[in-house]
Amino acid sequence: MNPSDKKPKRLSPEERKRRLLEKAIDYFSEEGFEGGTRELARQLGITQPLIYRYFSTKADLINEVYHAVYVSQWQESWAQNLQKRDRPVRDRLIEFYDGYTNAIFNRHWMRIFFFAGLKGLDINTRYIRRVSDHLLRPICREMRAELGFDVEKPLRQAEFDLVWMMHGLVFYQGIREHIYKVPYKVNHEFSIQIAVDMYITKSREVIEAALKDPAADLAPAASFIPEQLVQVAPDRI
Amino acid sequence: MNPSDKKPKRLSPEERKRRLLEKAIDYFSEEGFEGGTRELARQLGITQPLIYRYFSTKADLINEVYHAVYVSQWQESWAQNLQKRDRPVRDRLIEFYDGYTNAIFNRHWMRIFFFAGLKGLDINTRYIRRVSDHLLRPICREMRAELGFDVEKPLRQAEFDLVWMMHGLVFYQGIREHIYKVPYKVNHEFSIQIAVDMYITKSREVIEAALKDPAADLAPAASFIPEQLVQVAPDRI
DNA sequence: ATAGGTATTTATCACCTGATAAAAATATTC
DNA sequence: GAATATTTTTATCAGGTGATAAATACCTAT
Numbered sequence: 001m002n003p004s005d006k007k008p009k010r011l012s013p014e015e016r017k018r019r020l021l022e023k024a025i026d027y028f029s030e031e032g033f034e035g036g037t038r039e040l041a042r043q044l045g046i047t048q049p050l051i052y053r054y055f056s057t058k059a060d061l062i063n064e065v066y067h068a069v070y071v072s073q074w075q076e077s078w079a080q081n082l083q084k085r086d087r088p089v090r091d092r093l094i095e096f097y098d099g100y101t102n103a104i105f106n107r108h109w110m111r112i113f114f115f116a117g118l119k120g121l122d123i124n125t126r127y128i129r130r131v132s133d134h135l136l137r138p139i140c141r142e143m144r145a146e147l148g149f150d151v152e153k154p155l156r157q158a159e160f161d162l163v164w165m166m167h168g169l170v171f172y173q174g175i176r177e178h179i180y181k182v183p184y185k186v187n188h189e190f191s192i193q194i195a196v197d198m199y200i201t202k203s204r205e206v207i208e209a210a211l212k213d214p215a216a217d218l219a220p221a222a223s224f225i226p227e228q229l230v231q232v233a234p235d236r237i
Numbered sequence: 238m239n240p241s242d243k244k245p246k247r248l249s250p251e252e253r254k255r256r257l258l259e260k261a262i263d264y265f266s267e268e269g270f271e272g273g274t275r276e277l278a279r280q281l282g283i284t285q286p287l288i289y290r291y292f293s294t295k296a297d298l299i300n301e302v303y304h305a306v307y308v309s310q311w312q313e314s315w316a317q318n319l320q321k322r323d324r325p326v327r328d329r330l331i332e333f334y335d336g337y338t339n340a341i342f343n344r345h346w347m348r349i350f351f352f353a354g355l356k357g358l359d360i361n362t363r364y365i366r367r368v369s370d371h372l373l374r375p376i377c378r379e380m381r382a383e384l385g386f387d388v389e390k391p392l393r394q395a396e397f398d399l400v401w402m403m404h405g406l407v408f409y410q411g412i413r414e415h416i417y418k419v420p421y422k423v424n425h426e427f428s429i430q431i432a433v434d435m436y437i438t439k440s441r442e443v444i445e446a447a448l449k450d451p452a453a454d455l456a457p458a459a460s461f462i463p464e465q466l467v468q469v470a471p472d473r474i
Numbered sequence: 475a476t477a478g479g480t481a482t483t484t485a486t487c488a489c490c491t492g493a494t495a496a497a498a499a500t501a502t503t504c
Numbered sequence: 505g506a507a508t509a510t511t512t513t514t515a516t517c518a519g520g521t522g523a524t525a526a527a528t529a530c531c532t533a534t
Binding site (some may be wrong): 164181187201 | 355402413
Binding site (some may be wrong): 246247273274275285286289294295 | 520521522524525527529530531
């Protein structure tokens with residue numbers, strides 16, 4: 001046996017915790033949060049009680065998994081760059097979706113997102129609200145500004161639906177790739193381009209019709225709840 | 238108490254099994270397949286061992302849930318009507334998606350689909366293959382025929398991706414409504430119209446470019462496996 | 475009314491779950 | 505090299521799981 005293969009039986013707390021969290025992301029994104037701590041320990045080559053030296057409860061471990069996968073991946077620059085009016089909206093959107101899909105189109109992110117979504121966990125609803133409030137609503141404003149509509153008038157339902165359609169078209173390709181597991185490489189640049197073009201093309205008539213009709217539904221109000229991406233109610237795990 | 242409220246303590250096997258399956262659909266679509274048989278029984282007002290008089294194992298019960306939610310909802314007329322060339326493709330697509338979303342945009346279908354998808358269950362991959370082979374590929378043929386392209390030449394990747402984009406745009410609105418649980422009614426007719434228009438608008442240039450370039454990727458071959466929507470490998474539950 | 479049939483419950487099995495406490499193994503310090 | 509400190513394991517707990525067998529409660533036909 002290669003002498004360099006010798007792995008020390010004891011690790012520093014930092015290194016052990018790092019490996020534990022890394023494996024937990026892997027494991028829970030495959031098995032869901034019902035996955036057992038014993039099997040997780042087995043895959044790490046350690047015994048199950050050792051997990052509890054580094055995470056006080058299973059819920060605590062899962063919380064850190066969330067943080068690592070979701071929170072730390074969110075880029076504040078997304079919302080900032082989307083609102084820099086020195087370039088056409090189309091360019092900004094394509095650049096944004098290039099970065100966004102690059103951050104979230106991976107097996108860990110996609111699967112944990114849906115596991116959490118099906119469980120109705122806080123982190124998931126908060127994330128969707130964040131996408132809605134910090135990304136999609138600003139995009140609607142930018143679109144109005146570029147087309148010369150009044151930015152101050154309240155957002156209409158139809159405009160909001162339309163921007164969600166663009167978002168959904170892009171996002172669904174990630175679902176195909178990582179949830180459906182299609183047996184070939186999905187071309188994301190292509191779908192981003194199609195989605196953005198669809199949005200740009202349809203925006204004028206949708207905004208025009210929505211603003212003309214005083215009876216048209218308003219988009220639901222942005223959330224009042226001070227939203228963070230962090231907490232998970234422990235009893236939901 | 239209203240005398241008509243008196244419920245008999247014993248039911249006929251048919252009625253009991255019917256109620257059990259109905260509740261199981263409800264229960265597993267909320268909790269996922271890890272949901273316990275005791276809680277299921279509790280919600281039915283019966284004891285847990287009674288379940289095993291009507292379903293030999295939990296896997297057997299889940300299998301019947303699948304069948305009720307997926308298989309029995311599939312309409313053969315979808316594929317048939319899509320290929321009747323007496324009307325424009327646009328009309329056929331809109332009619333199809335009206336019927337399709339009407340069948341699958343409900344909490345049971347949507348949630349069970351993703352629970353099964355995350356577990357990698359056969360039923361789910363089979364379903365996706367069925368959508369691909371029986372719906373989306375025929376749509377691509379119809380589109381080529383309407384635009385006057387050669388229907389016999391093999392399907393290209395870009396055409397296939399494009400039809401999946403239309404499909405994804407529509408499907409994603411169901412995800413928003415039933416997985417994200419947005420707090421308002423999503424307008425499906427609107428998104429269907431946008432999706433179909435996007436597909437029709439982009440088809441000509443995509444097909445043209447794909448057929449012109451001899452190096453363009455082909456779409457993956459339709460599946461050879463004799464696909465059914467029925468079986469679930471018991472050991473995967 | 476009673477007897478037979480069967481739907482339903484009670485009691486129980488072996489196994490798995492997250493979590494805790496004490497013992498052991500390893501590394502570090504003097 | 506002995507003493508100390510800390511990582512890791514062993515042993516175990518209480519409670520939950522799917523499933524089975526035997527006992528019971530209910531309905532119906534006679």
